[in-house]
Amino acid sequence: MKIPVELFIGMRHLRSKKKNAFVSITTWISVLGISLGVATLIVVVGVMSGFERELRSKILGTQSHVVVVESGEASMKKWDDVLKLVRKDSEVVAASPFVFGQAMLSSNGSVTGAVVRGIAPVREKDVTNLAAYMRAGSLDSLSAEGGMPGVILGSELASSLGLQLGMEVTIISPVGAITPMGVLPKSKTFKTTGIFRSGFYQYDSGMALIDMKVSQDFFGLGAGVTGVHMKVKEIFGAERVSRRLQKDLLYPYWVRSWQLMNRNLFSALKTEKTTMTILLLLVIVVAAFNIIGSLIMVVMEKGREIAILKSMGATRGVILRIFFIQGAVMGLAGAVLGTIGGLVLGWNLGVVESFLENYFGLDILPPSVYNISRLPVHMTVSDVTLMALGAFLISLLATVYPAWRASRVDPVEVLRYG
Numbered sequence: 001m002k003i004p005v006e007l008f009i010g011m012r013h014l015r016s017k018k019k020n021a022f023v024s025i026t027t028w029i030s031v032l033g034i035s036l037g038v039a040t041l042i043v044v045v046g047v048m049s050g051f052e053r054e055l056r057s058k059i060l061g062t063q064s065h066v067v068v069v070e071s072g073e074a075s076m077k078k079w080d081d082v083l084k085l086v087r088k089d090s091e092v093v094a095a096s097p098f099v100f101g102q103a104m105l106s107s108n109g110s111v112t113g114a115v116v117r118g119i120a121p122v123r124e125k126d127v128t129n130l131a132a133y134m135r136a137g138s139l140d141s142l143s144a145e146g147g148m149p150g151v152i153l154g155s156e157l158a159s160s161l162g163l164q165l166g167m168e169v170t171i172i173s174p175v176g177a178i179t180p181m182g183v184l185p186k187s188k189t190f191k192t193t194g195i196f197r198s199g200f201y202q203y204d205s206g207m208a209l210i211d212m213k214v215s216q217d218f219f220g221l222g223a224g225v226t227g228v229h230m231k232v233k234e235i236f237g238a239e240r241v242s243r244r245l246q247k248d249l250l251y252p253y254w255v256r257s258w259q260l261m262n263r264n265l266f267s268a269l270k271t272e273k274t275t276m277t278i279l280l281l282l283v284i285v286v287a288a289f290n291i292i293g294s295l296i297m298v299v300m301e302k303g304r305e306i307a308i309l310k311s312m313g314a315t316r317g318v319i320l321r322i323f324f325i326q327g328a329v330m331g332l333a334g335a336v337l338g339t340i341g342g343l344v345l346g347w348n349l350g351v352v353e354s355f356l357e358n359y360f361g362l363d364i365l366p367p368s369v370y371n372i373s374r375l376p377v378h379m380t381v382s383d384v385t386l387m388a389l390g391a392f393l394i395s396l397l398a399t400v401y402p403a404w405r406a407s408r409v410d411p412v413e414v415l416r417y418g
Contacts, residue, residue, distance in 0.1 A: 026290065026293065026294040026297060027294050027330060029290055029294075030287065030290035030291045030293075030294050030330055030334070031330050031333050031334045031337070032334070033286070033287030033290050033334070034284060034287045034288070034291075034330075034331060034334025034335065034338060034391055034395060035333075035334045035335075035337040035338035035341060036283075036287070036338065036341075037280065037281075037283040037284035037286075037287050037334075037338065037391065038284065038334065038335055038337075038338025038339055038341075038342060038387060038388060038391045039338045039339075039341035039342035039345060040280055040283065040342070041277065041280040041281065041283075041284070041338075041342070041387050041391075042338070042339065042342030042343065042346060042379065042383075042384055042387055042388075043342050043345050043346050043349065043377075044276050044277075044280060045273065045276070045277055045280075045379075045383055045387065046342075046346045046377045046378060046379035046383070047346075047349070047375055047376070047377055048269070048272065048273040048276060049273070049377075049378040049379070049380065049383065050375070050376030050377045050378040051269060051376055052266065052269045052270075052273070052378075053376065053378045054376040055200075055265070055266075055269070056235075056266070058198055058199050058200035058203075059200065059258065059262060060128075060129075060235060060258060061128065061129040061130070061132070061133060061198055061200075062128055062129070062130060062133070062198050062200065062203045062207070063128065063229075063258060063261070064127050064128055064229035064230055064231055064258070065229075065230060065231050065232045065235060065238040065241075065257065065258050066086075066092075066229065066230050066232060066238050066241055066242050066245070066255060066256070066257050066258070067227055067228070067229045067230075067255070067256050067261070068082055068086065068227050068228045068229070068230075068245065068249065068253055068254070068255050069226065069227035069253070069254050069256075070227070070252050070253055070254070071251070071252045071253070071254045072252060073252065074221070074224075075221040075222070075224030075225060075226060076097075076224055076225050076226065076227055076228070077223070077224045079097050079224070079225045079227075079228055082228050082249065082253065083095055083096075083097065083228055085245075085248060085249065086228060086230055086245060089241060089244065089245065091232050091233050091234070091237060091240075091241050092230050092231070092232055092233075092241065093126070093230075093231045093232060093233055094123070094126035094127050094230060094231045095123075095127065095228055095229070095230035095231075096119070096120055096123035096124055096126070096127045096228070096229060096230070097120060097123075097212065097225040097227070097228050098117060098118060098119055098120075098124075098212065098225060098226055098227060098228070098229055099117065099118030099119075099212055099215040099216060099219060099221060099225050099226045100115070100116075100117055100118075100226040100227070101115075101116050101117075101118075101173065101175075101215065101218075101219045101226075102114075102115055102116065102174070103116045103171050103172055103173045103174070103208075104171070104172040104174075105153075105157070105161060105169055105170070105171055105172075105208065106169070106170045106171075106172060107161045107162065107163055107167070107168065107169040107170065108161060108162045108163075110160065110161050110162060112157065112160055112161065113206070114157055114206050114207060114208050115206055115207050115208070116171060116207075116208045116209075116210060116215065116218075117207065117208070117209050117210075117215075118209075118210055118211065118212040118213075118214065118215025118216065118218075118219075118225075118226075119139070119142070119209055119210075119211070119212055120211075120212045121139040121140055121142050121143050121211070122140075122143075124139060125139060126231065127229060127230060127231045128231070130196060130198075130209070133196040133197055133198045133199075134152075134194055134195070134196050135155060135195050135196060135197045136165050136194055136195040137152060137165060137193045137194025137195065138194060139152070139194070139209075141193035141194050142193065142194075142209065142210060142211040142214075143211055147191075148168070148189060148190065148191040149188070149190050149191070149210060149211060149214045150190060150191050150192075150193030150194070150210070150211070151169060151171070151190035151191070151192060151193065151194075151208050151209065151210050152192075152193060152194035152195065152196060152208065152209040152210075153169075153192060153194075153195055153196075153207075153208050153209075154195075154196060154197070154198070154203055154204035154205055154206065154207045154208070155195055155196065155197040155204050156201065156204040156205035157204065157205050157206060157207065157208065158192065158195050160205070163192050164192065165192055165193065165194070165195070166191065166192060167191075167192050168189055168190065168191055168192070169189070169190055169191075169192060170187055170188070170189050170190075171187065171188055171189075171190055171208070171210075171218070172185050172186070172187040173185060173186045173187070173188075173218060173219060175219060175220055186218065186220075188218055190210065194209075196209075212225070235258070238257035238258055238259060239257040239259050239260065241257070242255045242256060242257040242260070243255075281390065281394075284390075284391050284394055285394055287334070288331075288394050288395055288397070288398035289398065291327055291330055291331065291395055291398040291399060292398050292399075292401060292402055294330070295323055295326065295327055295398075295399060295402030295403070295406075296402050296405065298323070298326070298402075299323065299402055299405055299406045299409070302406075303409060306319060306406055306409045307409060307410075310409070316407040316408070317407070319403075319406050319407040319409070320403045320404065320406070320407040321403075322403075322406070323399060323402055323403035323406045323407075324396075324399050324400075324403045326399070327395060327396065327398060327399025327402070327403065328392075328395070328396055328399065330395060331391070331392050331394070331395020331396060331398070331399075332392055332395075334391065334395065335388045335389075335391045335392045335395070336388075338388070338391065339384060339387075339388045342379075342384070343379065343384070346377045346379050347377075349375055349377050350374060350375070353374065353375050
């Protein structure tokens, strides 16, 4: 098989002899720079994507996909009608009413604020993943008839109050009865029948679940509820479903998707991911300048050879392709090695994290700050491909000027004065 002369000469330039060892070292430095840039970019973007997916998973584990509330009202009276209407939508998998309120929890001399959510346990299992997050007890314990009403607490909330299964806790509502002495807060004693752990610190440290009927009486809603929430077939179709339901329900109902309710959080994550990608692409650009320097030195060193080739009939296009191939091989080698290194490091990032924490005594991800305890990594084929391809294209652009300069070499001048 006949090898094109451009490819043959270009590959020979990459294998410099001992007297040209400096050029060879520069070439390897260029390849290494691109490799490190690509590997770093893949790992960082993978971690950012992992953070986004992990937070989305935990948020949607305790929250529903779409919520309907009545604007300007403390409670929704005709929630049965709303429930029937939303269930008719082909993309709605399940729906359930809920009650939402804020209260103080008191036990063992400790007092803390929390969000109290009233749920219908049987229906709630189909709308959220709370049942899967139970570490003790079950959602069904809220529906126990007779005796003291039950409450399910987040693991961090139970820990801060010193509560375990079977222990009592007093919930105090700021909405109470009006008396000659003023508004008296309403309080009720509950029995801890369950503890859940979602892995999302905000929920584990500030959420309590009680039965919906009990919550309606406790918050003075009568037969009303705070709203109706639902689960849809495709989580990224929640916004589409919410807009469609808004057209059906009209005012005074307000329909919100999980994307809208958590817009600030995910917008911040997206902005951070984009910023980090741009900054790390600049690292690859800096590495590409090494390719420019390396090729320019090759052009200066191979001036006589270029002149001889031109005198033998080589066109500017041939010379251009020789150096373009040389730069392309360097860029391709850097992109491939960087991709392999990034994937290997990303897949073993948990091992690296454990080593750093055990050896240096670090706490890389405090749960109270980051809501998760381990670095999540989610590397997609599309992200890895785009980053490797981007690095390769940057390398190709870096070869344009040196290759053009080589093609402009005047053989007469070089052979006369070289």
